[in-house]
Amino acid sequence: MPRHPTLRDLATAAGVGVATVDRVVNGRANVSKRSIARVLEAARQIGYPLPDHASHMQLADRPALELGFVLHKPSQAFYQQFATEIRAACDAQSEANVTPHIHFSPSQAPDDFATAIRSAAAHSTAVAATAINHPTMIRLVEELADQSVPVFSLLNDFAGRAGAGYFGLDNMKVGRLAGWMMATQLQRPCRVAVMVGGARWHGQGLRETGFRAALREHGPQITITDTSVNLETRQVTYEATLDLLQRHGDLAGIYVAGGGMEGAIAALREARPPGKVALIVNELTEDSRAALADGYGTMVIATPLRALCTMLVATMTGTALHGSAAVQKPALFDPQIYLPESV
Template identity: 30%
Template sequence: MPRRSTLEDIAAAAGVSLSTLDRIVNRRGAVKRATIEHVLVAAERLGYHGVPVIRQRLMEGAPSKTFGFLLNQRDRSLYAQLANGLTQRVRLSQRVQGRAVVHHLQDLDPQGMAQALEALGEECDAIGAVLLDHPLVREAVGRLASRGVPVWAMFSDLSTPDRAGFVGSDALKMGRSAGWFIHQLCPPQGRVMMLIGAPGYRAHQGYDRGLRQALAERHSRLEVLDTRHTFESDTEARRIVEREVPRHDDLVALVIAGGGVEGAVAALTPEQRGRLIILGTELSDAVNRCLKDGTLDVVLSHPVERVVEDLVGAMEDTVLPCGFQGPAFREVPIEIRIRESF
């Protein structure tokens, strides 16, 4: 059996005295917050059994805050995974005594989205949301900002200065990266079909524009067909693929940007999967399985764990005294996965 870490081990690893550690663990006196944070890191690294006690001491005096999250349908793997990650990150915050409230939208109705935002604003100190760039949504964000409730856009930015900021990957870069992969992997001539979730997402507009730019700059002879919209629905993506793919014998690639990846690949016949390069822009456990079995060739995505960490960190900044109060942008690197990544 491995030896259990002792107070002496933690003190040595953290570079503090035993008396300081005693004051933290047994509440025998005041200790600087920065020192407690440093000790907590060392204790977690060594697997010290008293980590909950140190974490509790760190949270003494921390303000209670409620963070709201507005996400797409929970039956989509990405958003179920995202909801769990955000809830856990808020609960484990070392800066606030946090509570997470998660609301999942059932469709992409802008009015319903704006109403859900305002409802979250009634009980939350800050909000992170996946939002359409629609006048009704922008107006709701402005009203919340005027009441002191900052709204952070995630995955897809908004064209309003009233939002607190944005966390996600650069959509144009992701689209250009998709174009690079398609150019490299496909035959020199043929057609490319692109499905995007909804034109109301600025990110999806960027994916479409970036892919076309990248191919045009390389003087590619690949023709990108008119973009189809899945409205983030696997059912709609499946219907489009079943109807459209058989119409194009010269189709060489299928790009599914946003929701609908699982529905699109489920609609393909083995022969179609064999002749098409298939690229998605949404990562989840289900999509990972598609990569592993060769159904998908490439996935470019916002790294979920990084988005969770950066978003909640940004929300903490905006609700704490002396925290950052102006618009901020936290661009995260694009995550690239292929079958050989596993």
């Protein structure tokens, strides 16, 4: 006689806790839409009989909320993952039925960021965005604040005191981590390079400052080249890396403080054997993971996107539903460190 599936079987099949399954089965509150869907689908697959009220659970008692998000570089794996985590966090929000409106700026021009933020704000009660530091951004954030639409800065604190808060890493700390690792890796007189996306990414400027400060402290024998601007693009980074390798025969390390790391990885694969040049980049993607595994990457400093998005959406939801007084305290997250032996 076949065994009937138990509550624990259902929890295992759904990939959630027994307590969550119990809340779904008994129609209790405080269960995310995603968890409900997973439990219902698992019950169907394993043949677990659900009561009618569980099979027709609705979230109509929760307020509907629309939140806007602006990212850039939609073709980059990191920002694709960022969007995925935003949607997951919105779906899991238990305080409201959250609909995310995710927009991508077509370029890094101030007007393009402003247009994307305006579009996101048009039907949203709060907005979170990545953007450059520019007076246009400050004026826009102030304008939206006057319209009771708070704007949160992501990864780069472009809104400053005009914004509702910053969610990201301590960029100075990130740069110091990169500098410390570079000095530890290269305990000899040599030359290293640092790349930033541009002068308007103040967060990357802080990373560069931290990187240089840590090298002065821990590797005074190491020479740093003039900062390269890679516009956060793969092709420019690729060309800049090959140029650096050609001009500096003693180049032993590169730190890419922003986007475009794929170009540096490709150039090193083409021009140097693994382990010849220490490469430190930000964000774990298939490219950076492969670089670590193949000996072309030394360290990856990553943003904990899931934790960031969970707190971000919760804060935006709370602000939209309950109001917010002044600028929120920055939400700084500990970076995730990946080394060749940890991937």
